[in-house]
Amino acid sequence: MNARRLTPVLLILAVLSMAPLIPGGPVENRSFGHIPVAVLIAFNAFITLVVLGSIPLAALARRGGRRILVWVIADGLGYVAIFALDLLHIFPVSPTPMSPALIGFELAGLVFGLAIIGSAARDLRRPQPGRAPSRALSAGARRLILGGALALAGAAIIAGTIGALH
Incomplete structure (x- = not known):
């Protein structure tokens, strides 16, 4: 794939690969009733953060700077840790x-x-693309809207997961 296109694709594929792993779903049917609820909430919050974090990172990774790519590497480390x-x-x-x-x-x-x-580390070594023209909403407003939507989705996922486990 061309420069800076592989990393976003890998992030989206990682998100999609997690869908069948929802507890109680078609693949993940183990019992976790013996684990304290607080521990399950913390673990599921971490998983949700990694997976939902991949979505905006995929959008930003193609044109994002070094800081975004460092966050992408951290997200990849999250997937590695989970599995x-x-x-x-x-x-x-x-x-x-x-x-x-x-x-x-x-x-x-x-x-x-x-x-x-690996892909994000490779992208860090490539020349950084120029900045995109500004949009109607400020970057802070876009982050606030996206962060709020992801927080709500994350809370719903965690609540549903805990419900399925107990």
């Missing part, structure tokens, strides 16, 4: 074994995380 902790049976540990489909999705997620890190 490595689970695949290595560190957290969350369930009495229900992982299905072969779940293992496959988690390995793919781990690969996406590593690919995001």
Whole structure:
């Protein structure tokens, strides 16, 4: 792919790959009732932050500067952490074994995380593109609107996930 196009595509693919992994869904059917609710909320908040954070980062990564690419690398590290902790049976540990489909999705997620890190690191070494012309809304207003929408979506996802787990 051309310069700065692979990273946004990888971020979107990582988001899409998480959809089947919603607890109680078609792939993730392990039991986590033994884990305290506060711990589950914290873990699901982290997962939600990583996944929903990928959406604006995908939009910004193509033209964003070094700071955006550093955030993309942090997001990729988040994916790696989520899947490595689970695949290595560190957290969350369930009495229900992982299905072969779940293992496959988690390995793919781990690969996406590593690919995001590598692609963004490569993009950091490339010349930075010029700034886009200003838009009607200020950058702060756009961030506030997007942040609010993502916060609401995240809260709904976390609440739904906890409901499905207990």
